[in-house]
Amino acid sequence: MEIIRKRFIRTRQFALRCAVAGALFAPLSAFASTLTIMQTEAPRSMDPGDQTATFTAAVLDPMYEGLLVRAKDLSLQPALATEWSSDDAGIVWTFKLRQGVKFHDGTPFDADAVVKNFARHLDTKRGLAASGRLRTFIDSVTAVDPSTVQFKLKKPYPAFLALLTTGACWMVSPTADAAGTIGSKAVGTGPYKLQEYKSGEYVLETKNADWWGGAPKGADEIKWTWTAEPSVMNMALQTGDADIVNPLPAAFAKQLAANPDMVVNKSDGSAVFWVSLNTKLKPLDDVRVRQALNYATDREGLVKAIMQGNATPANSPLAPVTPGYDKTLAPYTYDIDKAKKLLADAGYPDGFAMTTIVQEPEARIGELLQAMWAKAGVKLDVQRMESGVWSKAAFADPAGKAAANTGSVIASWSSGVNGADLQFRPLYYSASASPASANLGFFNDPKLDELIDKAASTLDEKARNAIYVDAQKEVNEQAPHVLLYTTQDLYAARKNVKGAWVIPGGQVVVEEATKD
Numbered sequence: 001m002e003i004i005r006k007r008f009i010r011t012r013q014f015a016l017r018c019a020v021a022g023a024l025f026a027p028l029s030a031f032a033s034t035l036t037i038m039q040t041e042a043p044r045s046m047d048p049g050d051q052t053a054t055f056t057a058a059v060l061d062p063m064y065e066g067l068l069v070r071a072k073d074l075s076l077q078p079a080l081a082t083e084w085s086s087d088d089a090g091i092v093w094t095f096k097l098r099q100g101v102k103f104h105d106g107t108p109f110d111a112d113a114v115v116k117n118f119a120r121h122l123d124t125k126r127g128l129a130a131s132g133r134l135r136t137f138i139d140s141v142t143a144v145d146p147s148t149v150q151f152k153l154k155k156p157y158p159a160f161l162a163l164l165t166t167g168a169c170w171m172v173s174p175t176a177d178a179a180g181t182i183g184s185k186a187v188g189t190g191p192y193k194l195q196e197y198k199s200g201e202y203v204l205e206t207k208n209a210d211w212w213g214g215a216p217k218g219a220d221e222i223k224w225t226w227t228a229e230p231s232v233m234n235m236a237l238q239t240g241d242a243d244i245v246n247p248l249p250a251a252f253a254k255q256l257a258a259n260p261d262m263v264v265n266k267s268d269g270s271a272v273f274w275v276s277l278n279t280k281l282k283p284l285d286d287v288r289v290r291q292a293l294n295y296a297t298d299r300e301g302l303v304k305a306i307m308q309g310n311a312t313p314a315n316s317p318l319a320p321v322t323p324g325y326d327k328t329l330a331p332y333t334y335d336i337d338k339a340k341k342l343l344a345d346a347g348y349p350d351g352f353a354m355t356t357i358v359q360e361p362e363a364r365i366g367e368l369l370q371a372m373w374a375k376a377g378v379k380l381d382v383q384r385m386e387s388g389v390w391s392k393a394a395f396a397d398p399a400g401k402a403a404a405n406t407g408s409v410i411a412s413w414s415s416g417v418n419g420a421d422l423q424f425r426p427l428y429y430s431a432s433a434s435p436a437s438a439n440l441g442f443f444n445d446p447k448l449d450e451l452i453d454k455a456a457s458t459l460d461e462k463a464r465n466a467i468y469v470d471a472q473k474e475v476n477e478q479a480p481h482v483l484l485y486t487t488q489d490l491y492a493a494r495k496n497v498k499g500a501w502v503i504p505g506g507q508v509v510v511e512e513a514t515k516d
Contacts, residue, residue, distance in 0.1 A: 035219035035497070035513055038233055038242040039226045040361050041387050043203060046186040046194070047177075048167040049121060050128045052426070052438065054271070054414060054506045057167045058246070059203055059224045062511040063104075064170035064188035067095055067114070068161060072501055072509075074417050076161055080109065080171060080189065090156040090459060097147045101212045103173035104186075104193040111143035116174040118151075130168035132437040133426060137163075137456075155457045158464065159419035166418060191216035191511050201225070217512045218499065228360035237262065237492055243515060244500055246491040246508045250308040256492050263497075266310065269489040270319035270505040271414040272423070273365065275356065275482040276440040278407050280398045283352055284441075290479035292342035294332040296376040297369065301334075303485050306364055310490055314483035317423060317475045321504050323461070324420040324468030331476035339376040351377020354407035358382060359390045362410045365484065369410075395434040398442050409440045412487075414505030420468045421456045428452070428475060443480035 043056040048064050051057070067081035081095040101109040118141040121131040137157040142150050153160065163169060173187035181187075186194040191213060192205040203224040207216045225242065227233060230249030236242035237256070248256070248264065257264040275293070283289045299313035318325040343351060358366045366382035373380050385393060393400075394409045415422035426432050430449050432439040448471060455467035475481070489502045496516040502508050 033219045033515055034221040034223050035244070035510060035515060036223045036225065036242050037244045037246060037508065037510060038236050039224065039246050039508075040228055040233070041359070042200065042226045043224070044387070044391065045129075045183050046197060047128070047172060047182045048170040048188075049117075049130050049172065050183060051167065052130050055226075055246075058507045058509075060167065060170070060186060060188075061190075061507070061509060062192035062205055062218075062222055063186045063190045063194060064167075064172070065190050066164050066166070066169045066171065067097075068164045070162075070165045070417075070503060074503075076165065084161075090158075090160075091153050093151040093153070093160065094144070095149050095151070097149060098212060099147055101189050102210065103171075103175070103189050104208060105173050105175055107173045107175040107187075109171065109189055110146045111149040112146070113171060113174050114149045115141050115143050116177070117169075117171050120177060121168065130166075132432060133163070133422065134168055136425065136431075156459055157421075157456055158459055158461075159421050159456070162418040163422070166422075191218070192222055195221070217514070218510065219514055222510060237494065240494065243497050244491060244493045244508065244510070244513075246502070247487075247506055248490040248492040250306065250310045250490060253308065253310060253490055253492075261495050262492055263495055264490065264492045265502065267489045267502060268321050268504060269414070269487045270321050270417070271412045271487050271489075272314055272317065272319050273362075273410075273412040273484040273487065274314070274317075275369070275484065276409045276411065276427075277480055277482065278401055278441050279444070279480055280442045281402060281405075281407055283346060283348055284354070284407055286346045287478055288342045288346040289348065289352075290482075291332075292339040292346070292376060293373065293378065293482050294479050295335045295339040295342065296373050296378065297332070297482055297484070298334040298372055299483075299485055301372070302365065302368060305368060307485065307487060310488045311485040312488075314485050315476075316472045317427065317481065317483060318420055318468070318472060319414070319423075319486045319504075321417065322415055322420055322423060323417075324455075324465040324472075326469045326472055329472060329476060336375050343376060343378075348377070351379065353379040353381065355381040355383055355405055356408040356410055357385055357390060357393050357406055358410045359387055360384060362412075365410050369482075394440055395438075397435055398433075408482075411440070413438060417504055420471075421452065424448075424452045424468075424471055424475075425456070428480060441480050443478070445474065445478055445480075448474045448478070 039055045043059045044051040048060045065079045068076050069079040071077045084095045086093045121134045139152045139154045176182045176187040191211045193208045195204040195206040197203050205222040233245040234252040237245050256262045277284045303311045315329045370380040426438040430444040433442045434440050451471040455464050458464040500510050500513040
């Protein structure tokens with residue numbers, strides 16, 4: 001019996017030693033703390049300069065950096081640049097660069113890398129999605145020495161520094177860009193680097209041990225997943241398959257807020273939802289028809305039905321948090337009789353038929369508008385599309401949209417706190433007509449173009465905002481969009497998650513987020 005007992009003890013000790021040894025030699029990922037974020041759509045590119053989507057920017061943000069960064073208090077802080085200055089005219093800007101920084105592939109970050117990053121945007125043949133807003137104001141970028149770079153603007157642009165914090169200006173490895181792999185394999189300088197991108201499933205990021213800022217403060221790994229199904233997002237959070245869901249479907253906000261294991265975060269947002277009307281297609285080329293659709297839209301009803309009150313009916317192309325927003329505007333009440341009269345005046349007393357294309361998250365908007373507009377005689381065909389297909393259709397040129405009989409596109413846009421120009425110029429400026437930028441309805445208004453340009457180069461803030469008030473009135477009057485609502489930013493996290501926050505507009509920032 002004693003022999004059996006001793007053998008049992010020796011066997012148990014051996015098993016324990018094996019277990020310890022196994023633990024010592026187990027892959028690090030087996031013990032890594034992984035923060036999992038679920039969003040409503042997949043990333044559109046691993047190249048920050050070839051996309052303009054808020055939720056793609058959230059995925060790329062931990063891996064990339066710009067010359068400046070937007071801090072949690074929304075102030076502008078040094079990132080890859082340590083200091084900067086401009087001449088008295090605000091035309092020439094000089095930046096001192098952080099030294100000793102390397103991209104994730106070992107390529108040095110220096111003035112030459114900055115020049116190459118902006119050269120690809122200034123090259124009209126590249127056709128990068130985010131280039132248009134840069135080419136409008138940047139004339140040239142030159143290296144003064146390896147640690148100094150100089151920008152020359154075409155004219156003063158008060159939002160220039162804010163622009164440098166956006167995804168278009170995040171630095172990508174010139175080596176990866178030249179190799180043509182940056183669209184599928186992110187290579188930046190950030191505190192996290194790409195571990196794996198499994199298209200259609202997830203993006204996995206791990207800490208960058210060589211980051212210039214020292215040991216990254218966040219979780220060991222950040223995993224991004226996505227779904228268009230609100231119920232899946234809700235369930236993933238409750239089961240722990242997701243630590244953060246963004247944006248939180250409004251239908252579940254009250255339920256999750258009552259759960260002691262969850263935290264629902266709500267803040268003023270800047271994403272304006274709208275229907276972009278194809279102004280090159282009859283009868284939408286008639287301003288009376290576009291105005292009629294605005295009168296046929298019950299914005300209060302949309303806010304209640306879709307956002308459960310977590311939004312503000314849109315009275316302007318700008319969000320309330322955007323500098324220059326005019327809260328006194330009240331262009332369109334819900335008035336079916338007025339909508340019918342305008343349609344009759346335009347020659348459509350019996351209404352007309354049109355199509356709209358939507359991604360799955362906006363499908364409910366289309367369905368409600370279908371019912372609302374039917375009361376005015378407008379028959380709306382709502383066509384649902386997967387994200388990639390929708391992007392191609394939404395950003396098609398006039399011929400492409402005409403061939404597909406695409407009358408409208410339902411989407412949203414957020415300039416956040418980066419200035420009204422980044423809302424007006426991409427959406428309404430004539431030179432921004434798709435596929436060049438996000439003027440999806442090919443709206444062309446010389447008066448509005450002049451206002452946008454004048455405001456963008458006006459240094460005095462009060463005078464600039466006064467011009468933006470006139471620009472808001474012009475958009476409302478010409479009605480290239482049916483403006484719907486501005487959302488509040490809603491995201492939810494499990495209670496043990498600390499350090500995540502949201503930039504107005506919905507981009508969740510998680511590189512310093514941890515799990516208890």
